[in-house]
Amino acid sequence: MTFQYWNKKMETLPRPELEAWQLEKLRETVKQALRAPFYRKRLTEAGIRGPEDFKTPGDLGRIPFTTKQDLREGFPYGFLAVPREEVVRLHASSGTTGTPTTIYFNAGDLKRWTGFVARCIYGTGCTRADVFQNMITYGLFTGGLGFHAGGEEVGMLVIPSGAGNTTRQFHLMRDFGTTVVHATPSFLLHVEAKMREEGVNREHLKLKRAFAGAEPYSEDTRRRIEDLLKIDVYNSYGLSEMNGPGVAFECQHKDGLHLWEDGYIAEIINPDTLEPVRDGERGELVLTVLCREADPILRYRTRDLTAFYTEPCPCGRTHRRLCRIKGRTDDMLIINGVNIFPSQIEEVIMAMGEVGNNYLIEIEKEGELDRLTVKTEVTPETFMDDTRPLNALKEKIRHTLQASITCNPRVELHESGSLPASEGKAVRVIDKRPRDG
């Protein structure tokens, strides 16, 4: 396979040079951060006077971690490191786990961010011949404008379709010959189910690839989308605190996400001890942004759980790869004392061809016990009035789940398209237990 690079020099920079670049950028970022009220106080308290304190990559460890709570406390302008007049854009996180946080960009920041997104897109094999339909929420969410700008930078024809309105999405795909789409994996699955339902002929579409991200999904879900839609799906990782999309992305090799280390410093720590994990071990990703002047954020605890690959990638890029992110530290459910990640449930059900594209996890209190119910849709071709195969499927799901999560769930089957569909990040878990229980 021939790999294509947006910026071959930077993407294949030898590790020692990459690390020297990071140290230089870290010094600039610290200098900049000292201009923001939050960091002026935080860094001074930690005994950091200026960039001269950073002589080796290990000096990064002198900087205290920044948490989501810190960002909330610094709202609205506590992290701003440039005069307000220099700021040309703001974005906000989706607020999946509480109050959203705001991020600011100056003109140079937007340019650098766009460069990273373009690098991701181009690295999957896209060129200016492609037609790119950005089926994700525009507005404060970074996925819309971020991918939009990156797509234009590559020179593709960008259709700002936004999320939702599935029927209209099909029309756009057909009318303009869309070759690439970007969406959450849950929306892609929804689009696929709707396509089958509405009898849209795949042969009339020119789709080749999709970028899927903004929420966790399993390898089986990727394969399902690829098989059903007959496209290549590339995993896209980002977060608004680190600009948005463009932080880490899969290359044409499609195994692990290259984290752009000339724009970000990544560490993986044990979330309990806060010590770095051993190479290749799973832990919480901590990120420092090196490409943003207006709003520097240092050693940010993402809460996302992942690990580094220890092997270099066949594509020749020197930037390390992250494993698929299985969820956040705060996604973990404790059900009758057993720790379960929603991603473990997804892995089981999405591997079953008889199961449809949408599911929901519900937890309730029944007396003293927690009761887990997994609701899944069946495929559009399944007849709901034929109870015997349905019962067998239900039992198969229950049995497989029990073996995998050591917890006996109730299983409900629902008609295709009947569970609430999401256009953006899917809400898969409904926890009805009383808070103090």
Ligand code: ADP
């Ligand atoms: P919020 O934190 O409110 O969801 P963002 O919109 O900034 O705000 O979302 C960033 C988060 O989305 C990441 O920290 C991560 O938890 C999740 N995420 C983004 N991309 C992926 C991906 N490819 N795989 C798993 N999780 C992802």
Ligand code: ZN
């Ligand atoms: Zn690669």
